[in-house]
Amino acid sequence: AQKITQTQPGMFVQEKEAVTLDCTYDTSDPSYGLFWYKQPSSGEMIFLIYQGSYDQQNATEGRYSLNFQKARKSANLVISASQLGDSAMYFCAIYAGNNRKLIWGLGTSLGVNP
Amino acid sequence: DTGVSQDPRHKITKRGQNVTFRCDPISEHNRLYWYRQTLGQGPEFLTYFQNEAQLEKSRLLSDRFSAERPKGSFSTLEIQRTEQGDSAMYLCASSLAYGDTQYFGPGTRLTVL
Numbered sequence: 001a002q003k004i005t006q007t008q009p010g011m012f013v014q015e016k017e018a019v020t021l022d023c024t025y026d027t028s029d030p031s032y033g034l035f036w037y038k039q040p041s042s043g044e045m046i047f048l049i050y051q052g053s054y055d056q057q058n059a060t061e062g063r064y065s066l067n068f069q070k071a072r073k074s075a076n077l078v079i080s081a082s083q084l085g086d087s088a089m090y091f092c093a094i095y096a097g098n099n100r101k102l103i104w105g106l107g108t109s110l111g112v113n114p
Numbered sequence: 115d116t117g118v119s120q121d122p123r124h125k126i127t128k129r130g131q132n133v134t135f136r137c138d139p140i141s142e143h144n145r146l147y148w149y150r151q152t153l154g155q156g157p158e159f160l161t162y163f164q165n166e167a168q169l170e171k172s173r174l175l176s177d178r179f180s181a182e183r184p185k186g187s188f189s190t191l192e193i194q195r196t197e198q199g200d201s202a203m204y205l206c207a208s209s210l211a212y213g214d215t216q217y218f219g220p221g222t223r224l225t226v227l
Contacts, residue, residue, distance in 0.1 A: 036217075044221060097170075
């Protein structure tokens with residue numbers, strides 16, 4: 001079975017600084033995909049970045065990058081130059097099974113201080 | 115291209131009443147997922163449709179829950195005889211093809227009094 005562990009319940013970062021959100025995963029599938037989503041207080045789940053298990057390079061999307069260490073089964077999200085609007089819950093997820101349903105972690109609450 | 119939409123955004127109901135939620139996926143997305151998220155938790159998978167076929171249901175989906183996707187377009191999730199434990203955010207997501215990213219709607223927040 002697939003599992004996602006996010007060990008940081010909450011953290012703060014100073015505006016304009018970089019921050020790393022941790023995610024470790026467990027799966028027996030050789031092919032898998034890892035996702036990061038942002039959930040503001042409004043509740044909508046916003047897709048940020050995706051990393052496939054066979055991707056040779058770490059994924060990047062604007063200020064978001066994924067530090068993918070396959071041997072350690074970790075997929076940490078790095079947000080560069082934090083902005084006040086980055087304050088939200090951040091979830092790591094992995095897809096499972098033929099139907100590609102997502103298995104989620106408990107999330108990390110990020111606060112950005114001005 | 116419009117995103118995933120859900121209706122209603124908020125629903126308050128009394129215990130024992132039936133409620134129905136609607137999800138309109140991104141056009142041409144053939145995969146549709148329902149998730150439930152309670153306070154302080156990550157979302158949990160409920161059910162999955164490929165076109166009009168419901169291909170997987172979680173054990174979380176008790177007999178009081180039913181979902182449909184007629185004609186492979188919009189989907190409805192109905193909860194009969196609601197209980198206080200059903201209070202949660204119900205999230206709908208769609209994706210275009212096998213393994214593609216799931217895009218979520220704004221969710222329906224259900225409160226059962």
